[in-house]
Amino acid sequence: MVVRELSDADADRIFHALADATRRDIFARVAREGLSVSALAQHYPMSFAAVQKHVAVLHRAGLVHKERRGREQVVHAEPATLRRAIDLLEAYERIWHRRVEAIDRLLDED
Amino acid sequence: MPVVKSYRDAEALRLTVVAEFAAPVERVWRVWEDPRLLERWWGPPGWPATFERHEFVVGGRCAYYMTGPEGQRSHGWWRITAIEPPHRLEFDDGFADEEGRPLDSDRPIHGVVTLEPLAGGTRMTMVSTFADAEYMERVIAMGMEEGISQALGQIDDLLA
Numbered sequence: 049m050v051v052r053e054l055s056d057a058d059a060d061r062i063f064h065a066l067a068d069a070t071r072r073d074i075f076a077r078v079a080r081e082g083l084s085v086s087a088l089a090q091h092y093p094m095s096f097a098a099v100q101k102h103v104a105v106l107h108r109a110g111l112v113h114k115e116r117r118g119r120e121q122v123v124h125a126e127p128a129t130l131r132r133a134i135d136l137l138e139a140y141e142r143i144w145h146r147r148v149e150a151i152d153r154l155l156d157e158d
Numbered sequence: 159m160p161v162v163k164s165y166r167d168a169e170a171l172r173l174t175v176v177a178e179f180a181a182p183v184e185r186v187w188r189v190w191e192d193p194r195l196l197e198r199w200w201g202p203p204g205w206p207a208t209f210e211r212h213e214f215v216v217g218g219r220c221a222y223y224m225t226g227p228e229g230q231r232s233h234g235w236w237r238i239t240a241i242e243p244p245h246r247l248e249f250d251d252g253f254a255d256e257e258g259r260p261l262d263s264d265r266p267i268h269g270v271v272t273l274e275p276l277a278g279g280t281r282m283t284m285v286s287t288f289a290d291a292e293y294m295e296r297v298i299a300m301g302m303e304e305g306i307s308q309a310l311g312q313i314d315d316l317l318a
Contacts, residue, residue, distance in 0.1 A: 063171050063288070130168060137166040137173050143202050144284065145161050148177040150199035151189050151282075152160040155181040 062129060065109035070094075071102045075111055079125035082115065088123065162281070171288040179280050183273045186280045187244030190214075190271065197222070205232070210258065216241050220249075221258035235260050239268075247271040265289035 065071055074088055089099040103123055106112045110129045114121045164175040179186055189195045193209035201207035201224040211221040220236035233254040240248035252266030260266075270285045 066168070066171070134166060134168045137168055137171075140173055140286070141164050141166060141175065144164070144173065144175045144286070146203055147199055148161050148175065148282075150203075151177075151186070152179055154189060154195060154198055155179050155185060 061109040062111065065105050065111055066130075068102070068105075070099075071106055074099070074102055074123075075106060075125060075130075078112055078123045079127060082122040082124040084117075084120040084122050086120065173286045175284045175286075177282045177284075178276060179282065180278060181280060183275050183280045184244050186273050186282055190247055191243070193220075201225075214238065214241065221254065223258075231256070233258055237266075245273050 066075070070092060073091070077083060077088065077091070085100050085103055086096065088103070089096045092099055103112065103114075106123075107114065111126055112123050113126055114123055116122075160177045160179055162176045162178050164173065166173055189199065191214055193212035196212070197207040197209050200209075200222070204227050205224040207222050207224045209220060209222040211219060213219050216238055218238040220238070221233070222235075223231045223233045225231055233256060234251065235254045235258060236249045236251050238247070238249050240246065248268070248270045250266040250268055253261050255261060266289065268287045268289070270283075272283045274281045274283075
């Protein structure tokens with residue numbers, strides 16, 4: 049089962065990484081195209097080093113990988129990792145669908 | 159099919175489920191307000207819930223346990239953070255120890271329930287926001303365990 053393949057520690061890293069608005073934005077940008085850290089840094093009112101730290105958090109969570117291109121590192125998204133987070137939410141969604149069906153049966157009774 | 163739609167926001171770790179019921183708002187509110195009704199649907203199938211405490215006021219505490227297929231118990235708690243009968247309920251939902259005390263390390267799910275009247279019924283919107291992935295895994299694992307034991311039961315029936 050897909051849900052079981054994600055350890056608690058992995059899941060915590062993914063959700064911690066995505067809990068921050070800047071990191072979500074970085075992830076969304078590099079999901080469209082690979083970008084260097086300096087290209088990313090132009091989009092945020094913070095230092096290059098701060099952006100680099102955000103990228104490092106995403107990297108530890110397995111949400112991005114880096115590719116060396118000349119003197120630069122290009123950041124690419126790893127959509128499969130986000131996919132696993134979505135699988136978790138899907139599993140919780142199934143629990144709620146069953147709850148809703150149980151409420152519906154209960155309301156039908158009288 | 160009472161579920162109208164659901165949205166998953168994986169980035170925010172948030173799930174929204176919208177359902178419509180052919181019953182007035184006051185009756186749908188009762189399934190949250192009345193612990194005897196609540197315990198008939200809150201636990202995932204195979205994990206019926208028993209509410210031992212149910213203080214349905216702002217700041218109120220609820221304590222419940224769910225009994226699993228092998229008789230194992232999983233304890234949980236709610237803390238009501240906002241309540242506007244019969245339209246809105248907000249609460250935190252977490253795991254508890256056997257005495258019903260919230261676990262220290264716990265970071266609960268925040269639930270926001272909204273009930274709106276519709277022609278001939280009620281729309282219920284449930285927004286669940288997880289603070290902690292580990293808790294989410296535990297909640298899900300509980301539902302999964304039930305699914306597996308149900309599937310095994312069906313195989314037994316086929317073999318009988």
